[in-house]
Amino acid sequence: MTDYLPSYVQGGWWTPSSPAGSLSLSKGTEVRDASTGEVVRRVSTEGLDLAGALEYARTAGHASLAALTFHQRALLLKQFALALTERKEELYALSARTGATKVDSWVDIDGGIGVLFSYSGKGRRELPNSRVHVDGPVEPLSKDGSFLGRHVYTTLPGVAVQINAFNFPVWGSLEKLAPAFLAGMPTVVKPATPTGYLAEAMVRILVESGLLPEGSLQLISGSVPDLFANLRLGDIVGFTGSASTAESLKAHPAVQTGGVRFTAETDSINASVLGTDAVEGTPEFDAYVRQLVTEMTAKAGQKCTAIRRAIVPAATADAVIAAVQARIDEKTVLGDPRAEGVTMGPLASSAQRDEVLRQVRRLQDAGGRVVVGTTDAPEVRHADGSTGAAPDGAFVSPVLLRFDDPQADAVHDVEAFGPVSSLLTYGTTAEAAALVARGGGSLVTSIATHDPVQAVELATRIAPFNGRMLLLDRDDARSSTGHGSPLPNLVHGGPGRAGGGEELGGIRAVLHHMQRTAVQGSPEMLTALTGVWHAGAAANSSGRHPFRKSLAELRIGDQIVSASREVTLDDIETFAHFTGDTFYAHMDEKAAAANPFFPGRVAHGYLLVSWAAGLFVDPEPGPVLANYGLENLRFVTPVSPGDTIRVELTAKQITPRETDEYGEVRWDAVIRNQDDEIVATYDVLTLVSKEPVAAAVLA
Numbered sequence: 268m269t270d271y272l273p274s275y276v277q278g279g280w281w282t283p284s285s286p287a288g289s290l291s292l293s294k295g296t297e298v299r300d301a302s303t304g305e306v307v308r309r310v311s312t313e314g315l316d317l318a319g320a321l322e323y324a325r326t327a328g329h330a331s332l333a334a335l336t337f338h339q340r341a342l343l344l345k346q347f348a349l350a351l352t353e354r355k356e357e358l359y360a361l362s363a364r365t366g367a368t369k370v371d372s373w374v375d376i377d378g379g380i381g382v383l384f385s386y387s388g389k390g391r392r393e394l395p396n397s398r399v400h401v402d403g404p405v406e407p408l409s410k411d412g413s414f415l416g417r418h419v420y421t422t423l424p425g426v427a428v429q430i431n432a433f434n435f436p437v438w439g440s441l442e443k444l445a446p447a448f449l450a451g452m453p454t455v456v457k458p459a460t461p462t463g464y465l466a467e468a469m470v471r472i473l474v475e476s477g478l479l480p481e482g483s484l485q486l487i488s489g490s491v492p493d494l495f496a497n498l499r500l501g502d503i504v505g506f507t508g509s510a511s512t513a514e515s516l517k518a519h520p521a522v523q524t525g526g527v528r529f530t531a532e533t534d535s536i537n538a539s540v541l542g543t544d545a546v547e548g549t550p551e552f553d554a555y556v557r558q559l560v561t562e563m564t565a566k567a568g569q570k571c572t573a574i575r576r577a578i579v580p581a582a583t584a585d586a587v588i589a590a591v592q593a594r595i596d597e598k599t600v601l602g603d604p605r606a607e608g609v610t611m612g613p614l615a616s617s618a619q620r621d622e623v624l625r626q627v628r629r630l631q632d633a634g635g636r637v638v639v640g641t642t643d644a645p646e647v648r649h650a651d652g653s654t655g656a657a658p659d660g661a662f663v664s665p666v667l668l669r670f671d672d673p674q675a676d677a678v679h680d681v682e683a684f685g686p687v688s689s690l691l692t693y694g695t696t697a698e699a700a701a702l703v704a705r706g707g708g709s710l711v712t713s714i715a716t717h718d719p720v721q722a723v724e725l726a727t728r729i730a731p732f733n734g735r736m737l738l739l740d741r742d743d744a745r746s747s748t749g750h751g752s753p754l755p756n757l758v759h760g761g762p763g764r765a766g767g768g769e770e771l772g773g774i775r776a777v778l779h780h781m782q783r784t785a786v787q788g789s790p791e792m793l794t795a796l797t798g799v800w801h802a803g804a805a806a807n808s809s810g811r812h813p814f815r816k817s818l819a820e821l822r823i824g825d826q827i828v829s830a831s832r833e834v835t836l837d838d839i840e841t842f843a844h845f846t847g848d849t850f851y852a853h854m855d856e857k858a859a860a861a862n863p864f865f866p867g868r869v870a871h872g873y874l875l876v877s878w879a880a881g882l883f884v885d886p887e888p889g890p891v892l893a894n895y896g897l898e899n900l901r902f903v904t905p906v907s908p909g910d911t912i913r914v915e916l917t918a919k920q921i922t923p924r925e926t927d928e929y930g931e932v933r934w935d936a937v938i939r940n941q942d943d944e945i946v947a948t949y950d951v952l953t954l955v956s957k958e959p960v961a962a963a964v965l966a
Contacts, residue, residue, distance in 0.1 A: 708763020
């Protein structure tokens with residue numbers, strides 16, 4: 268495996284030794300096994316046509332993705348996940364070479380696959396089966412309804428370039444790919460060199476699956492020094508790495524004045540606060556210690572979300588230190604991940620090991636005392652089961668430092684990106700919150716307490732400095748996904764030093780890859796653009812009842828206008844006694860008349876909605892399979908005994924389901940009285956067969 272790690276660009280695999288280049292195998296950057304120091308691959312991009320790769324994404328990639336709807340892209344994400352699942356053991360084998368244990372690999376590989384599954388589901392549930400996403404309600408811009416405004420999201424025309432960190436080569440790539448792909452943007456993945464061979468294996472599986480639309484995914488293995496010179500308006504860069512690198516990239520003219528979007532998820536001095544009530548022996552104390560040790564040792568502490576500052580009450584500090592030491596002694600076995608029983612592997616590279624130890628020395632120089640662990644070269648368990656030194660491995664023992672001065676600048680600024688955390692003490696809740704804020708903006712802070720008052724005070728004080736917070740107590744300790752686990756349906760990012768980005772976060776992350784535009788126009792034009800019927804646009808109320816039409820026959824704007832029905836006092840009282848809803852507005856004339864909203868006794872809103880269904884429904888079996896809900900129900904004008912109502916039901920939005928024989932139809936329902944005043948408005952949701960129902964089925 269000591270040949271060059273290939274890139275996948277312009278629809279094919281490329282290496283410097285291919286006809287497209289002429290680099291000698293004696294050159295390039297060597298990538299080594301984290302445990303043994305053995306050379307795994309060499310990496311170089313000398314001769315690679317970066318500009319051509321980006322243009323290929325903007326042209327072929329954009330065209331192939333633009334031809335698909337949100338739901339079609341979402342289904343492909345699911346198929347990607349299944350393809351990776353079938354071959355994930357190949358990824359696990361390579362992952363061990365990066366220093367990852369089986370548990371670490373599960374977080375990276377299965378976690379990344381889980382992101383694909385999650386976005387596939389969210390895309391089909393929360394986005395339309397179209398290419399334009401409508402955001403927010405209609406904005407009326409004229410009294411007569413002939414001029415409206417809507418906000419729409421459309422796909423950006425460029426390429427999403429994703430620069431990833433070394434610690435999560437699979438998850439880091441897929442958590443950026445999924446929302447970009449769902450939005451319709453082609454992706455160029457640039458993995459970090461030390462673990463890029465694992466990202467390459469993941470991309471190779473996807474390429475060999477034959478599922479990738481042309482140009483939708485490319486991989487560049489190696490450096491891209493002239494990247495920003497080749498970017499333009501419509502392109503996006505998603506960066507994960509150090510805050511200093513992010514700042515230098517953000518300063519590029521392409522970002523500052525060229526319109527290139529740049530989002531960063533950077534290093535973060537995350538904190539975990541132990542509440543004053545969480546004394547030794549409480550479930551919260553135990554959960555806090557378990558979590559702290561997990562964050563120090565999982566991925567050898569190489570997590571942007573790891574706990575760097577353990578903030579604890581002064582009276583509890585010694586007990587925390589002792590408990591951390593005991594748990595590390597009991598649970599942590601340092602060594603080659605391929606050895607039986609190893610629970611913590613090496614750092615990703617010897618360069619990273621040296622950098623972590625350098626940062627620990629900076630923390631020590633600033634007043635940190637090592638109270639758990641050591642900075643000496645550790646003895647480790649080797650792949651053959653023996654124990655001893657590993658001079659060519661990137662091993663560092665778990666280290667907990669204690670700062671007698673919690674205000675020391677270094678502890679709030681220096682990050683040793685490895686199995687290292689620092690313990691600080693506080694006296695009051697306000698002091699604890701102030702220490703959290705000293706981090707300058709974090710991805711996550713956790714609070715371990717069973718006291719709601721303390722939890723609320725801390726949370727409200729520190730929320731502005733965090734992208735995510737975990738409230739940890741005895742009730743959620745077992746079910747919690749933990750301090751360091753970003754989830755695809757929640758925001759992953761943070762303010763200030765953490766980069767200011769919002770990777771993940773459900774559909775928010777998808778919309779980041781799209782442009783939000785205010786569109787003004789007539790109901791007819793907005794209906795054509797959005798695929799959603801707007802009141803005032805053409806409606807078809809002639810011919811067959813809309814409920815007799817399958818999705819293949821139904822059209823936006825198909826409508827039924829019902830006959831009228833009079834509401835009597837007997838109807839109101841019968842409904843009240845039958846349902847038990849004898850609210851005074853329906854039963855007591857004097858009390859109802861005294862109410863500022865009613866002229867006297869009025870009909871129940873739910874009576875009117877029930878009658879409306881009776882007015883518009885076609886009862887025979889047919890293409891309409893089920894009514895599964897109402898949305899946006901509003902009662903506007905009260906209905907008195909003697910009034911009449913009628914209903915207009917219009918096909919508002921048609922959403923076929925890609926994998927089913929039916930789809931969703933959203934109907935615009937408007938109930939009016941005898942004076943043509945709007946009584947109620949709402950959306951009716953039905954499931955409708957894609958094809959006409961055969962007569963034999965109905966017999």
